[in-house]
Amino acid sequence: MRLLSIGGSGRTGQRAIEHALARCHTVTALVRTTSSLAARPGLTIVKGIPLSQPNIEAAFATPSTPQAVVVSLNSPRQSDKPFANPFAPPRLMADSHANLAKVMEKHETRRIVSTSAWAMRVLVRRSNLCYAYEDHEAVDVEMEAKKNLEWTLARFVMLRDGEVLPVMDHGDRGEGVGLMASVTRRSAAACLLDATEGSQWVRRTPVVLN
Numbered sequence: 001m002r003l004l005s006i007g008g009s010g011r012t013g014q015r016a017i018e019h020a021l022a023r024c025h026t027v028t029a030l031v032r033t034t035s036s037l038a039a040r041p042g043l044t045i046v047k048g049i050p051l052s053q054p055n056i057e058a059a060f061a062t063p064s065t066p067q068a069v070v071v072s073l074n075s076p077r078q079s080d081k082p083f084a085n086p087f088a089p090p091r092l093m094a095d096s097h098a099n100l101a102k103v104m105e106k107h108e109t110r111r112i113v114s115t116s117a118w119a120m121r122v123l124v125r126r127s128n129l130c131y132a133y134e135d136h137e138a139v140d141v142e143m144e145a146k147k148n149l150e151w152t153l154a155r156f157v158m159l160r161d162g163e164v165l166p167v168m169d170h171g172d173r174g175e176g177v178g179l180m181a182s183v184t185r186r187s188a189a190a191c192l193l194d195a196t197e198g199s200q201w202v203r204r205t206p207v208v209l210n
Contacts, residue, residue, distance in 0.1 A: 019190050092135060163187075167183060
C-alpha cells in the first residue's frame with residue numbers, strides 16, 4: 001500500500017514509518033526538516049508542512065497518489081514536561097486535517113488514520129494540556145463532517161516508551177480506563193498500521209491502551 005505520513009518525524013510517527021516499511025508498504029513522509037528522517041528504501045521524504053495545502057499536494061504527487069494517510073501529529077510544547085506551555089498554532093491539528101481532507105477528496109483517497117488523545121477531563125481542563133485537547137476536539141469536528149472519508153481517530157492513553165504489546169479497545173468513550181493507564185509508542189504505531197490495513201475502526205474514535 002502507498003501511504004502518506006504526516007508527523008512522521010515525531011517519536012510515534014517514526015515508529016509508524018518503521019512498521020509500515022517492515023510490512024512492505026511504501027511511504028511518503030511530509031516533514032518540516034528533511035534531515036529529521038533517515039533515508040531508506042521504500043521511503044520518500046518531502047519537505048513541507050500540513051498547514052500548507054500546496055505542500056500536501058506536492059506530497060501526494062511524490063512519487064504517486066497515496067492510498068491512505070497516517071497522521072501522528074501533536075501540538076508541540078516548550079519541553080517534554082506534560083504541563084509545559086504550548087507554542088503551536090491553536091488549530092495546528094484541526095487545520096492540518098482540514099487541508100488533508102480537501103486534497104484527499106480531490107484525489108479520491110478515502111482512508112485516513114490519525115492519533116488522537118484521551119485523558120481525564122477534569123485534569124486536562126485545569127492545565128496547559130487543554131489547548132492540545134481543544135485542538136483534538138476540533139479535529140473530531142473536521143473529520144465527522146467528511147462523509148466521503150473513512151477516518152479513524154485512535155485515542156491513545158498516555159504514551160510511554162516500550163516495546164510492542166497487545167492493546168485493548170475501550171470503546172469510543174473509554175469507559176473504565178484508569179487515571180494511570182498508558183500505551184507504548186511502539187504499540188500505538190503498530191495500532192495505526194493495523195487500523196490502516198483493516199476496516200474495524202472506520203469512523204470510530206477508539207480509546208486504546210495496553
